[in-house]
Amino acid sequence: MIDDLLELTEENQSFQGLGLIRSAQLGQTKKGDPFYNVSFAKGKKEIPVKIWSDQIEGREEEVKEILQEGSVIFIEGDTSKFRDQLQMTARAFRKADDHEYTLGDFLETAPEPIGSMQEELNEYLEEIVDPLVKEIVSSIYERYKKPFSQYPAAVKNHHSFIGGLLYHTVCMIRLGKDICTRYPTINPDFIIGGIVLHDAAKVLEYTDAIAPQYSMPGEFIGHISMSSMLVDREKERILREREEKLTALEQEAVYHLQHCILSHHGKTEWGSPVEPKSLEAHIIHLIDMIDSRVNMIDRGLAEAEEGAFTNVFPLGKLYKPYSK
Template sequence: MKRIIDYKNGETMSLEAIIKKSDFRLAKNGKNFLSLVFEDKSGQIPGKYWDANDENAKTFKVGTVVQLDGKRDIYQGKPQVIINHLGALEADTVDMSQFVQTAPIKKADMENDFEDIFLEITNGAWNRIVRYLFKKYHDEFFTSAAAKSNHHDFQGGLAYHTLSMVRQAENIADQYKQIDRALLIAGACLHDLGKTIELSGNLDIEYTFEGNMLGHITIVDEEIVKAAQEMDISLESEDMILLRHMILSHHGLLEYGSPERPKLLEAEVLHNIDEMDASINMITKALDKTENGSFSERIFGLDNRSFYKHS
């Protein structure tokens, strides 16, 4: 059976998919409709279910696996499916895991990788903080998405994004010996750990109240402070101030949510690694839905730019 990613513009679609988002809305013409996002292992595609009623909203809710029949189309530069027929499948007849996007590396393999990575953090205080917080948020870290929609927005995306950044940090530290390898790796490990609290859900990902009010940078800094106090590590020490600065500055600019701009070589590198890894994921995701010789849909997280897919 074809997957979402396999269909080209204008082709008739017929496949099974899971509903990732479902919003009951009222159009300008007064008609009700469901704004839906369908997902399978290969990707996502939005579509509108017109003339919807309350019963349809209950049937086609988030997490429902459906038989989707329609036609792939382009609307405002982005792929969509024009729905001809939609039918809910019985939950006990399908394997839900076959429809949910997950990290391309198995959870157990990533867990083992991080155990090896911790050995590279040779500073005692940083090592203890990282291990303490990874143990505290282990389950959430390895199952959470890294974002609501822009980059690594899939189950296990947070761990995969973090692991990818650590690998880049290792290579950069190998190339530039003046970089404090332990500090850069510790910062990469912890930089987005606050998203375990900021975000909720593996399908319809939403911001929590705490996430909306505080943001993941503030959240993880608070967690670092509490961990240090629990283990009697001085927050006034240079080591702890440097580690906290790595986290607080990793978005780079004040208008992007960082209370401080990078003032360490390692902090500047961490910010750029984060930007690069997120950008590569967003561009790759868009190009996966683009035919050779065409431009991708506009990418919101990259200033609404389109990218060309060459052969």
């Protein structure tokens, strides 16, 4: 019998222990019976759990109350494999008592300290030369600094952990600054500013940092458009304080900053309202792809067998080389 989720590695293992609910979705079988798909986690370890109708019928409201995202529960279950992925079927479950756990033990966090990344990002903001771009970017970051430093960069797949948004942003700027040193035609202001703001509205798109789901504005509008809206609101604030119009160059800078945000997914079919039309916008899109893919692959292969191919959703089969 295994009591630590981190020790579940193969099928036909029995488990009795605690885990964090990252998501719980109610479904229905072809026969019309209810069941739950639960994402059960501890730190980096996450395993899908099936809770079938025999565990639900007659206690629907109680089960709904227990299976709340962000809650820690106790599960008894058995592991199996489905499409080469480990999963578990619950035999019994209950809400964990407060004295049974420390929440921090079940949360995955960024691999670098939050404080040091905040300091690093502040240094990058100071490097922005254009005063208007600097004011807009710095003001938005300062307003949302706390959630920006706690929220994940995605609900799943990449950087989906506490501090993931900040870590993703800092890693992208590191790459961007290195590229700037190699190609002198790049304007670093828009690389730094565009990267800081490209995902900024994820603090509005998601409901919380621990077990994030999509908020109403997140569903209706999405972080890309909302991030651009934050820039526009900041520009309007500056205009009210100035009581004068922007110069032509200043207005162009605002449009360019918004464009870097709006085009960072690269293609309209990938969610970008517009496609990249500047050097800086293309670079930000490519850096975003690199950093998200590296994180997705590293996490997907973390517990994979060396010298073998493993399915990593949504990228398909990937090979993990033998370590030296």
